[in-house]
Amino acid sequence: MTTAGRPPVLDQLDRALQRALARDETSPARARQLRWVAGELRRALDTDGFPEQARDSLTDLFKAGPLTAYITLASRGDLRTRAAPGSPASTNASIRIRLDCLDILARAGTVPIEAPERPALPEPKTPVGPRQRSLLHGWLEAGADRPGADPGRVRLFALIGVVLDTGARAGELCALRTRDLTADLATVTIVRKPQARSIAPPVTEHHHLTAPTRIALRQWLTVRDDLIREVQGTANALWVSVRGNHAGILDAAGQAQLRPAGMPLMPRGLARAYTRTVVQVNADMLGQPGWEPLPYRLEQLRRAIDPHPEPETETAPPPTGKARKTAKTAP
Template identity: 75%
Template structure:
């Protein structure tokens, strides 16, 4: 089998990938998606039975037949690098993301891409209602706004307040710096990086923060100050980890290296923290009049609000 390092199509794919992921307007989330799709394309093109003519150039790779075969392989889960339990079939949303990334890579490589009809998106799950949002905030306040409260609960109380005041996505939340807060915690500046089919320029929005959110943020900033004491350098991220965790690398003795508390919070960590809390609040609120279990994804909370920024502009 021809070595993948000698396949012209992959060399051109790598150049296109580097070109688009190095742009300031490409969000971190989109860059991860593009690398994911590029990895799948690398595994697809060297599979037995994949059209050999697709190796000649990126334009040949992005022709109708190779693209269709790639999407079929991806949909069946045949290009995964790790085994998964249960159904390995890809969701409609992930197929649409792949198609978005193919379009972006094709533009970066200055070649056409021939895509099949885009699959219809499934109906969005119901967002969290106003009463549920109010009860969630009340529960968080009762458990976070008191001496000795768990740092993670204090962080989430402030974070949920910012979500409800701004409608920010997880990636946008994790990108917030201390400098994005107003001097009296009355505003927060959010850089929106649209998750659209095209690489749209980011938009900067300034949102006014409610009184409860300001109070929750002040409590979190006091807790945060304690957490960052062991972190070298100046910690700039607004949201930081509340406990040490594995860095994913080994030290000289072969032991997993721990990252200290106070490191920047990543979207996956944010999602896990929110889900853990929702599990607890759903259990605590069973039997409460009018209570409906909260969904486990922050996205359904975010989509429940329609924020109106005080100021918005594009670069």
């Protein structure tokens, strides 16, 4: 039932959002984006000069005039709830994300959509070349393959190995569980998630891991055993934090609570760990013959990889084992 004085479109938008969030294919990242766009639409409806008829129904809101007005406001940064450093204007990439979310909300609300034209994306940056990938891998190995090695470097040595063997994205890497490795660490199962506007179902792939990656994983799983002692009952993520970090919650004394080491690594944490390492390796390798500074984003490394998953057969893939427990004695 519509609240008196409340535009009818808001209840319809809320119902469409809830249906979109309830779908199995909606990832946590996409859910955040959908809530973000729905919040911007609500603020746009309160903006002076916004088409009045858009307040009547979701069908009216998703017509060309209101959506063009919404994208214009969003592009200028007029719908922000808090100030951000630099220009408030939105990038073409964020506008494309908004349009993706509008499509999803329209489908969830079973209404047609007259969306503005999608802005073009800039040309992708040059991927990391084979020599740079080899030097990065060697630098990581030299620092990880020794007693007392920094846990973060051991983790990244293994993680980069998996990226070089599979071309996995950050979100796909963070979704990995120890059960996704076979007991001998020879194969990893990656679930590819649909990207951008795609509504194709996730695809499960089995990738062979090279000998250096298996060695790196064996080292990491040994380190991981020590890190997860405090969270042993729930720790099944392959990649976990190597030190405590703020939980964003204050205790009774007003002090920030810390999450213990061994908690699942999230995409942002993974990206920060990669960037910190690249800063260090670029400084260490400065002046080396043929060295070109590595980019600070994992994506440029990932896009250099042309992965070849193992073909599906009528038999099941090799049975997975508790790799964390068997890694120490695996050949």
